[in-house]
Amino acid sequence: MGFVADVLDGIGTIVGVVPSTRPPSDYGPSDVDHLTEEEMRSLPKRPTLSEELGVELGDNNILRLTDGTVDKIVFDGPEPSEATTLDMVFRNTTIPVPRVRRVIGTGEDVSIIMDYIKGRQLGHVWPTMSFFEKLRVGFILRRYIRQLRTIRHSRAVVPGPAAPGFEARVCQSHIFGTRQPQRGPFASYAELAAFWNERNRSSMEIETTYWNVPPEEAQACHKEPFDDSHPLVLTHGDLNMRNVLVGDDGRLWLIDWGASGFYPIWFEFTIMTYQAKVIGAPIEDDVFWMRLMPFICGPYYHQARWHSRASSSLNFL
Template sequence: MSQREESTLKWVAWLCSDALAHILESLLPLSAPGHSPSDIDDISDEELFRLAREGSKFKLPSTAICTNNISRVTEHTVLKSAQDMEDDTDYPSEALVLQLVAQQTSIPVPRVRRLLKAEDGTPYIAMEHIPGHQLSFVWPTLSWFGRIRVAFRMHSYVRQLRKIKHPRSAIPGPMGVPGEGGRICPSPLFGPVVFRGPFATYSELTGFFNERLARLLQSGSTSPLDTLAFDDSQPLVLTHQDLNPRNFIVGDDGHLWLVDWAWAGFYPPWFEFVAMRRQAGNEEDVTGKKNPDWDAIIPFVCGWFFEQARWIAHISKALYWA
């Protein structure tokens, strides 16, 4: 079988699985998730920061990992430091994305309670606490059928994100407020220098990667694969960029919640595929365990973008450069 025939066969398999996922969603729709009431309306910002600093009687699950920037301040609320690179922002991108996803999709996400700033100017988000356990803890206990169900649910989430319409859809990178230009972009695809930009247009994002390719070609350390250009053949879509088992919460209510939208933004669809594969490696580093079943579902969840992943891998040397 030729490479072209193999690629065609894989795309046909993807389209069939996508159709099956759509049918299953229609036949077995999930009920809307319930949200806990806000319990911080009468609590000041200063008191919330004190509870985060000194600790409250409410704790995150003992099984929780990589939650060092999150504090559970009340029964139904957590406080999280925003990760925006703009020091003066009043509207953290993660909060804006959570509100957008809640409005335009059925993906279970925490509700934003309040935006606040610490004395040093660091922005924080007070958001709904989701009772449950991270999928990284639950995944080993699932049967093969249970894992397939999770894969179909994640597939649905990615498809819904790609359908979101917003005025910011034409600007690469994190969400912003109306009239605001591009924001500094966090992405695992940028290599070891995780933050790049800002990019005002899609063509500027394309230009950044193609300029890296050109510099790599000039250095002489290249191969025929490197001569392919950055794939901007599809419109920018909303991507999460950190789909790993730690960021899915198997809720006590039975829903699969998606959290930690700090790196979310508008990028080419294939960014989700490459980012999910790279974050799977990060998950292995954190837990010390390999998860081949998780790796296997990534093409089903995000689509078949191995060629784009190879392209990024081939220009990776150039992404180390300032």
């Protein structure tokens, strides 16, 4: 499937399914470029996008700042990883993402001022799409993920959120479940692998102690180690229909990069399938969408099953 998909992906690029260059409009000025931080903070308070549109978008920390920008409140210091990632993606790919215009604030409580993207969440549009429109979405998202994985950055040796320098940051990722999604920091790939191998061992003990699984069966299921055979790659980390916008300009935009970072190549698929099961939106269970996931991210079924078994101990540790 991979070879055929690569050929079709190449053809799609040639015929313009996914543009090979970023349009000039992406480099245009915004309506806050001339404002100081004080002037931006003195602007009249506006509602969240959900309140403004009358649709729940899961964006309680995102306020409309001006007609062309939004203010996203984050809590990871004066150099927020999401802003760093967005800038990296903007400069190194053709993926449509909101352009960061300014980071304001001090201490842990800061705001990312970024472009407001006119469009609708994919989940709201998906039921009205034809088969070929949905297939096109799959090809475009696959191309986006492949672009992310080609980014070469010195930070890629440190697992977790992007940041200046090499200091490890706490990982905020759905790969760690919902009970305690913040883990780490992990200073190296080896530390991340050690964390998961320990969780795998603990899960085996839980199965034999509390679930009465025969020791031989548990050992057989947990004998393999964490797969760290591929280099860390830039990962969106929250790829679901809520975070894909069908723009008024006809492009697919990727938003909400708060869970992004450098992770093993199979994390994107594992998180995407996990999100489809727990996100709570029935549309995420769409059969065609589920079948597109391995096409978009790569068919890392084996690693996803390993993670499912190893992650049961996350509820205890």
